[in-house]
Amino acid sequence: MGYCLTDLINACQNDWRAYIEHDFVRQLGAATLSEESFRHYLKQDYLFLIHFARAWGLAVYKSRDMTELRHSLDSLKTIVDTEMGLHIGYCREWGIDEESLHDLPEAHETLAYTRFVLDCGHRGELLDLHVALAPCLIGYAEVADWITSHPQTVTSDTPYQAWIDMYRDENYQQAARRERRWLDARLAEVSPRRFEQLITTFRDATRLESAFWQMGLDAAS
């Protein structure tokens, strides 16, 4: 009785698999991804993180009590104090300095996904915001797992290993599990009509994540 995140994923199984096992992900695992694609992705992902941090700031605002507020603040701190730094360091290794990130024009795919998430948050309540954020936070944990377990994955001497390790890292996986528990507790008590709304949000967000991978692939063509 009651819904959970797995029900959301099952309700848009095709879109979810298309995202998790996207060609960008497959090529990244097989170490055949063009560096140009990856570099373009990395740069846009920096802009993505800024709006992602703003979204968690919004989640802090929308919290109904201190428990919810602390949960959102933890995610916000993880992004700004940890991920952002890892990302900037990682970009540097790929020859992208922080200055150049500041002047970067934002790709339409970045705009579309990030502003969609923020609008879900403003229009709906905290749960709508979390559901819109889930394909990113929880999806990346699953992407890292999928790559790791996939037979075609090349595990040594690949330029992408550090990126994969970032999302396989126990801290990250733990944050993803924590978020999943939060969602499961809330989804357990929504009505069927409300669940339909959330499916739409989750599906749109998942598709926008796929489009974000695709943007990376397209940069090389």
Add this chain to the structure above:
Amino acid sequence: MGYCLTDLINACQNDWRAYIEHDFVRQLGAATLSEESFRHYLKQDYLFLIHFARAWGLAVYKSRDMTELRHSLDSLKTIVDTEMGLHIGYCREWGIDEESLHDLPEAHETLAYTRFVLDCGHRGELLDLHVALAPCLIGYAEVADWITSHPQTVTSDTPYQAWIDMYRDENYQQAARRERRWLDARLAEVSPRRFEQLITTFRDATRLESAFWQMGLDAAS
């Protein structure tokens, strides 16, 4: 099965009766209310209407489809195109010109209620906003009914009759019934935990309405 607005009212019956049958309302019906109290109330109610209009603008923004959007826009138009004009005309009859309304300092009671409603809207979803608005829109229709049916009510030759008639008017009563139907349809499918949240919102809004009446009474002392 499922909740409705009457359940919200019953859940905070004491606060609701204290609001509907507030001394301000009783004295207004019995035509014993001091004109100073009424004039202070009228002026602050003008400021209230501005923020009330802003709240319905927010409801337009938060709508999930065109049916919801048109419902909110109808309320917004009622306030700005009808009630606002009636109110300004009514103030004029009481010797309060429109210019003086513009420079009016906002009372704490006006600030508290209006900004509370707006925050409910931003923090939650459209339903939270509607529930926070309900004591005003639906409550005033009930206040007008209560005054009318009350044995102590003086019905002729009272300076307050025009005000009472404004809320007994079929157009207003119809808007209140329309809103009640909208709420009943949504409340029917919320979970018990969610209903608890909405009770808190409804009770706080009801108390803030009472404080708004009290502000009127206090102005005369």
Add this chain to the structure above:
Amino acid sequence: MGYCLTDLINACQNDWRAYIEHDFVRQLGAATLSEESFRHYLKQDYLFLIHFARAWGLAVYKSRDMTELRHSLDSLKTIVDTEMGLHIGYCREWGIDEESLHDLPEAHETLAYTRFVLDCGHRGELLDLHVALAPCLIGYAEVADWITSHPQTVTSDTPYQAWIDMYRDENYQQAARRERRWLDARLAEVSPRRFEQLITTFRDATRLESAFWQMGLDAAS
């Protein structure tokens, strides 16, 4: 002394011309645009209008006084009470019934532009929201003018004439001029640093409008 809308346009002249004179617009004027492109555009423009209406609802909320609030409400009413109806009627003539519009999946280009505008509104103040909306409201008036005055334009017996006339209509042109005056009055007193921010918003919104045309063209390929 002081800035005006023309300064915003001049600051991103290339992007503005690329939008106003986009191939979609040229082909529409020359009546060489594929009907498939136009139909795709029309359908997405319906979804666009819904979010555009939400944006004007947000503008009502963000207003600082009744003059600003009425200005925003006028635009909101124009969209919902007039344009929306024209659009649905117009879609019908192109064989697109209202039902099919309700189930339409939202293109990334529609998502990107509409949610960008809404985020500009939430993040900044009323002026940021208006600047993000300007390429649409004011741009379409200019697009209609440009088509009309362009030597290659075919003026009789073209399926697109009714669409062009909708934006050449005096009511629409007047709304665009009214908005321009509102913007000119506000831009007159912003600081250079603030103007830089607004240029970025205006440029991004203009590019997203171009991408919206391009989406139409791409639908036919």
Add this chain to the structure above:
Amino acid sequence: MGYCLTDLINACQNDWRAYIEHDFVRQLGAATLSEESFRHYLKQDYLFLIHFARAWGLAVYKSRDMTELRHSLDSLKTIVDTEMGLHIGYCREWGIDEESLHDLPEAHETLAYTRFVLDCGHRGELLDLHVALAPCLIGYAEVADWITSHPQTVTSDTPYQAWIDMYRDENYQQAARRERRWLDARLAEVSPRRFEQLITTFRDATRLESAFWQMGLDAAS
């Protein structure tokens, strides 16, 4: 040339002094404040802090770049990770356990001030939010200074010393100075019309702070 925070304070000097030197503050310094007043204030201040934290979450959302975002996040962390804990510990010393804080009904004065600040933030841009927050963050630093330097202040063996020390603490004073610099930099470039808007916001927020002290005093009568 250009405005600064001192200009805001000077523009509502009477309201500012009435707040900084409020009877609640004077009695607190002179150790003549009734414990009932202080206890009521302390409890409501806990609820205040929650909404204050939400306001800084909103500031994170409204930030235009990572520098602004980190500035807001620092304030948010100070409140949630430091002040909140100090406050709960401090309440405990006054016999108020954390459980009882959770069920506390919110006073109108708390509602009025906190929701006013949040609405300033949503309606305007980041600067409006900061200006609405300034009487609290910067005002408390000044209150602590004023108490300390006032000849009637009793400095030993008073139940209020720990509270005063909390705001005299170098960490708190530093946060207040940091915020003042942020405001001075932004105010330097606003137009006279904009500055007028900000004066209204600052004055209203200052008056709402005074009303918050008054609420404490009234609790003992």
